Amino acid sequence: MFEGFSSNKRRKVDNTESKEENKPWVEKYRPKNLDEVTAQDHAVNVLKKTLKSADLPHMLFYGPPGTGKTSTILALTKELFGPELTKSRVLELNASDERGISIVREKVKNFARLTVSKPSKNDLEKYPCPPFKIIILDEADSMTADAQSALRRTMETYSSVTRFCLICNYITRIIDPLASRCSKFRFKSLDESNAMDRLQYVAKQESVICEDGALEKILIVSSGDLRKAITLLQSSSKLRNYTGTDKVTSKQVEELAGRVPNDILGELVEKIASKDLDAIIAYVNNFAKSGWSGVSVISQLHDYYIMSDNFDTAFKNRISLILFDTDAKLTNGTNEHLQLLNLVVQISNI
Ligand SMILES: Nc1ncnc2c1ncn2[C@@H]1O[C@H](COP(=O)(O)OP(=O)(O)OP(=O)(O)O)[C@@H](O)[C@H]1O
Numbered sequence: 001m002f003e004g005f006s007s008n009k010r011r012k013v014d015n016t017e018s019k020e021e022n023k024p025w026v027e028k029y030r031p032k033n034l035d036e037v038t039a040q041d042h043a044v045n046v047l048k049k050t051l052k053s054a055d056l057p058h059m060l061f062y063g064p065p066g067t068g069k070t071s072t073i074l075a076l077t078k079e080l081f082g083p084e085l086t087k088s089r090v091l092e093l094n095a096s097d098e099r100g101i102s103i104v105r106e107k108v109k110n111f112a113r114l115t116v117s118k119p120s121k122n123d124l125e126k127y128p129c130p131p132f133k134i135i136i137l138d139e140a141d142s143m144t145a146d147a148q149s150a151l152r153r154t155m156e157t158y159s160s161v162t163r164f165c166l167i168c169n170y171i172t173r174i175i176d177p178l179a180s181r182c183s184k185f186r187f188k189s190l191d192e193s194n195a196m197d198r199l200q201y202v203a204k205q206e207s208v209i210c211e212d213g214a215l216e217k218i219l220i221v222s223s224g225d226l227r228k229a230i231t232l233l234q235s236s237s238k239l240r241n242y243t244g245t246d247k248v249t250s251k252q253v254e255e256l257a258g259r260v261p262n263d264i265l266g267e268l269v270e271k272i273a274s275k276d277l278d279a280i281i282a283y284v285n286n287f288a289k290s291g292w293s294g295v296s297v298i299s300q301l302h303d304y305y306i307m308s309d310n311f312d313t314a315f316k317n318r319i320s321l322i323l324f325d326t327d328a329k330l331t332n333g334t335n336e337h338l339q340l341l342n343l344v345v346q347i348s349n350i
């Protein structure tokens with residue numbers, strides 16, 4: 001009887017351990033404290049000061065995806081309160097939770113008005129435990145304007161016991177009166193050297209060996225989004241297991257990211273330059289069958305033409321307009337094949 005119990009227990013523990021192992025790398029390597037957040041020096045330095053002085057304004061974090069906004073606030077709350085007290089002092093709501101006006105009126109307001117729970121002696125010794133709670137409204141740009149309006153009074157009324165942290169990608173979608181109540185922290189796209197350090201760290205921890213230039217390729221493809229970069233590294237390393245090669249190569253990375261390989265893009269550009277309509281149509285028909293995403297073709301053609309010194313400004317202007325127009329049409333859900341053909345023919349006619 002006793003043995004059965006203990007073996008049962010052991011199985012449970014094994015399960016949680018393997019769960020930890022199987023976590024996606026983005027979660028496994030989510031910064032656990034503020035020091036691990038790379039590149040966002042401004043935000044991190046200011047927030048570190050609050051760890052010492054224990055006063056915190058309402059905050060608004062904004063910036064592109066995968067730059068560390070959610071990670072930063074989670075790391076801050078952990079460092080402020082420790083794992084135990086966090087449960088009673090922090091309310092986190094994100095886009096997966098209903099955050100319409102009724103929730104703001106009830107759940108948020110009720111939590112905001114609560115008096116702060118007392119920290120245990122143990123927590124007090126280890127963490128600053130400032131005398132307020134924190135409400136994190138992640139992905140706040142998806143909240144309706146009404147729900148945001150309803151927050152205005154709540155933020156002011158309970159500011160003695162509650163601080164708000166709003167997080168969004170697009171600051172323009174936060175109504176002005178809310179934005180003006182908060183200290184704003186801009187999270188910038190990670191530049192290559194910072195992101196590279198973190199990516200190399202993850203690759204080393206997971207013993208992934210990469211060919212020269214493969215990590216650089218991952219960073220180019222993910223354009224400043226570290227989440228995308230780490231995910232791509234994980235998928236590339238999985239692919240490596242299947243193909244039996246021992247290194248992650250740039251080609252695999254491109255393949256996984258759905259980017260058109262340079263030689264194929266080169267062929268497309270050559271066909272455009274030839275201005276031979278029949279050849280262009282035949283090539284695009286074939287090209288479309290390979291299933292490249294139209295948006296990625298546009299962005300790569302953009303890089304090719306606009307970044308090159310071989311074309312004059314007037315030509316680049318016209319190309320930009322055509323690319324912009326096609327991009328807008330694709331976003332509206334038009335037929336990719338037709339748009340691609342139209343795009344290529346228009347460029348060849350310039
Ligand atoms: N500055 C950073 N330092 C270290 N790791 C980072 C950083 N930014 C992103 N990451 C990695 O990317 C993952 C996602 O980051 P996070 O959730 O903080 O992004 P976010 O800015 O909140 O993005 P979104 O706007 O899409 O919610 C983290 O788990 C972490 O692995």
Ligand SMILES: [Mg+2]
Pocket residue numbers: 069070071138139167
């Ligand atoms: Mg986030």
